[in-house]
Amino acid sequence: MLKISVEKIDELFKAIAEKQTLYIPTDREDGASEYKKYEDGMKLSGNLNTLRSAKDFFFPQTENLADFKMEGKKIEVIDIREEAEDFVVFGVRACDARSFTILDKVFLSDPVDSYYKNRRDHGTIVTMACTKPAETCFCQTFGIDPTEPEGDVACWSDGESIFFKANTEKGQAFVDSVSGLLEDGDTTKLDETKAKTKEIMGKLPLANLSTEAFGGDKLMEHFKSEKWAELSESCLGCGTCTFVCPTCQCYDIKDFNTGNGIKRFRCWDSCMYSDFTKMAHGNIRNSQLERFRQRFMHKLVYFPSNNNGEFGCVGCGRCMSKCPISMNIVKVMKALEVK
Amino acid sequence: MNAIDTLIPHIGVVTDIRQDTPDVKTFRVNAIQPDGTASGKVFEHMPGQCAMLSIPGVGEGMFSITSSPTNNEFMEFSIKKCGCLTSWLHAMEVGQQITIRGPYGNNFPVETELKGKDLLFIAGGIGLAPLRSVINYVRDNRENYGDVQIIYGSRSKDDLVDYQEIINEWEADPNIQVNLTIDREQEGWDGHVGFVPNYVKELNPSLSKTVLICGPPIMIKFTLAGLKELGFTETQVYTTMELRMKCAVGKCGRCNIGDKYVCKDGPVFRFDQLDELPDEY
Numbered sequence: 001m002l003k004i005s006v007e008k009i010d011e012l013f014k015a016i017a018e019k020q021t022l023y024i025p026t027d028r029e030d031g032a033s034e035y036k037k038y039e040d041g042m043k044l045s046g047n048l049n050t051l052r053s054a055k056d057f058f059f060p061q062t063e064n065l066a067d068f069k070m071e072g073k074k075i076e077v078i079d080i081r082e083e084a085e086d087f088v089v090f091g092v093r094a095c096d097a098r099s100f101t102i103l104d105k106v107f108l109s110d111p112v113d114s115y116y117k118n119r120r121d122h123g124t125i126v127t128m129a130c131t132k133p134a135e136t137c138f139c140q141t142f143g144i145d146p147t148e149p150e151g152d153v154a155c156w157s158d159g160e161s162i163f164f165k166a167n168t169e170k171g172q173a174f175v176d177s178v179s180g181l182l183e184d185g186d187t188t189k190l191d192e193t194k195a196k197t198k199e200i201m202g203k204l205p206l207a208n209l210s211t212e213a214f215g216g217d218k219l220m221e222h223f224k225s226e227k228w229a230e231l232s233e234s235c236l237g238c239g240t241c242t243f244v245c246p247t248c249q250c251y252d253i254k255d256f257n258t259g260n261g262i263k264r265f266r267c268w269d270s271c272m273y274s275d276f277t278k279m280a281h282g283n284i285r286n287s288q289l290e291r292f293r294q295r296f297m298h299k300l301v302y303f304p305s306n307n308n309g310e311f312g313c314v315g316c317g318r319c320m321s322k323c324p325i326s327m328n329i330v331k332v333m334k335a336l337e338v339k
Numbered sequence: 340m341n342a343i344d345t346l347i348p349h350i351g352v353v354t355d356i357r358q359d360t361p362d363v364k365t366f367r368v369n370a371i372q373p374d375g376t377a378s379g380k381v382f383e384h385m386p387g388q389c390a391m392l393s394i395p396g397v398g399e400g401m402f403s404i405t406s407s408p409t410n411n412e413f414m415e416f417s418i419k420k421c422g423c424l425t426s427w428l429h430a431m432e433v434g435q436q437i438t439i440r441g442p443y444g445n446n447f448p449v450e451t452e453l454k455g456k457d458l459l460f461i462a463g464g465i466g467l468a469p470l471r472s473v474i475n476y477v478r479d480n481r482e483n484y485g486d487v488q489i490i491y492g493s494r495s496k497d498d499l500v501d502y503q504e505i506i507n508e509w510e511a512d513p514n515i516q517v518n519l520t521i522d523r524e525q526e527g528w529d530g531h532v533g534f535v536p537n538y539v540k541e542l543n544p545s546l547s548k549t550v551l552i553c554g555p556p557i558m559i560k561f562t563l564a565g566l567k568e569l570g571f572t573e574t575q576v577y578t579t580m581e582l583r584m585k586c587a588v589g590k591c592g593r594c595n596i597g598d599k600y601v602c603k604d605g606p607v608f609r610f611d612q613l614d615e616l617p618d619e620y
Contacts, residue, residue: 066346066347066348068395068396068438070395073432073434073435073436075350075395075436077348077349077350081344106590109589111344111588113344113346114343114344115344115346216598219597219598219617220615220617223597249590249592250591250593251586251590251591251592252585252591253399253586253591254398255393255395255397255398257396262396264395266346269591269592269593271592271595276583276593277582277583277593279581279583280421280422280423281421284619284620290619294619297617298592298595301598302595302597305597306598
């Protein structure tokens with residue numbers, strides 16, 4: 001398999017960044033890691049469990065959809081879309097890589113969302129196999145093998161070398177573009193690393209979490225569960241879970257008057273927010289219980305119902321570590337699976 | 340990149356505004372032709388489908404297309420003033436341009452399940468707006484349908500939407516039975532007085548009829564209960580729903596109820612289909 005020595009990773013990043021924008025996970029002062037645009041000298045974080053997911057690069061928190069010029073009674077629509085530039089997101093975890101399968105089902109289904117597709121067409125996702133699964137991880141619950149990540153290019157590190165395998169045409173083009181830096185390598189030690197990771201996976205606290213009790217056929221059963229009241233009682237409706245979630249894709253569309261025309265933009269939104277469904281004549285989800293239930297029902301029941309059983313969660317664990325009141329999808333699953 | 344995106348709207352121009360009731364106006368909308376003149380429709384639709392209308396800078400909202408697809412001259416929207424966007428729409432003058440995109444959602448199954456059937460339309464207040472498209476479609480294709488009866492009620496005589504069309508065209512049509520009612524006695528009104536659900540029961544419509552119902556949620560609830568008492572089943576009653584929407588194509592998540600999106604799987608549902616959904620509408 002093609003590989004590069006870990007010492008040479010900076011050379012690789014430089015070579016990529018010369019041709020296109022490169023984003024890599026880097027350490028923050030507070031110990032967390034986050035994606036940053038690569039600049040010379042920047043170091044790859046040893047912690048790939050980034051604060052925010054790679055969703056941001058394809059479905060940004062805010063984006064301009066169209067502009068309008070208003071003059072008297074006349075309106076001019078200005079199509080501001082332009083072809084995105086090529087970019088690479090390096091070091092995406094297997095769970096986050098799977099989130100694109102889910103986001104694709106939403107944004108690339110008819111009618112195709114051209115804003116998202118534009119970035120998907122121009123972005124290359126380079127994944128990195130997990131070697132440090134955290135206590136909050138439960139990707140295996142959703143059938144994800146963190147040692148065999150998806151993505152345009154999959155990478156593995158055995159501590160000494162990073163190995164590359166192209167999964168798509170775009171991924172092959174990427175590997176070809178840096179092939180001068182790569183050499184053939186022996187994967188014996190890599191197999192040991194994978195085995196070690198799998199051993200950790202088996203011992204994780206959430207290793208036995210099951211999706212058996214969920215799916216599209218359990219709609220009314222779970223919707224009517226009396227457990228939602230207790231589960232949602234302490235929810236603040238802050239929306240943190242939604243914003244750090246790699247699969248949450250609800251959005252709002254709003255207009256902004258710049259003083260020199262109107263910008264129509266979309267931004268992330270959350271079904272946990274009280275005004276999400278509020279209309280002039282009322283709100284269909286007046287209580288936090290209803291809004292809380294909507295988010296989890298969507299991931300565990302409604303989404304699988306419409307997508308051949310695929311769940312709207314990848315087990316990345318971000319909501320577990322970030323929720324200010326320590327409520328999360330795992331607690332919901334465990335509560336609901338008990339009859 | 341895709342040449343078009345459904346989120347980027349077309350421009351329409353308001354060519355006529357009719358004050359139907361104290362809080363409902365009906366707007367006539369035309370497309371702008373390449374030579375700059377206003378004529379024709381911005382796009383084709385089926386009865387029950389909706390469009391996203393917007394005044395940039397104010398907001399965008401989903402409205403049912405009130406005119407029938409058989410009308411080739413223009414599109415119409417009956418809109419009740421009840422919030423921010425609708426207040427702005429009500430303040431428009433003829434000649435104002437708006438943005439419009441669509442058509443969105445499914446439609447009343449006028450060419451399939453409803454074909455050849457006896458039809459009973461039940462509407463309350465602004466609930467007539469989406470049904471008017473179907474009623475006029477049925478009138479223009481009268482040979483394809485059996486008996487047609489319209490039961491329509493509102494708070495007062497002044498709150499009946501499209502009143503002139505109702506008395507000039509629908510009541511004058513010998514092939515249609517029209518039953519109007521208002522909630523309370525009113526000077527100058529010699530028609531029926533009483534709430535729609537009770538009036539439906541009094542009229543005791545034939546069980547052969549397929550029912551299309553739209554109005555305030557409370558009216559729908561009691562009318563449906565009344566219809567069931569009369570022997571109607573949920574499989575013969577259709578309604579159309581209204582929820583907050585942003586994208587109109589099942590992606591923004593806003594109108595999601597159960598595994599359905601009202602914008603694309605609805606807005607038209609049969610009551611037996613609604614039974615399978617959480618009661619969140």
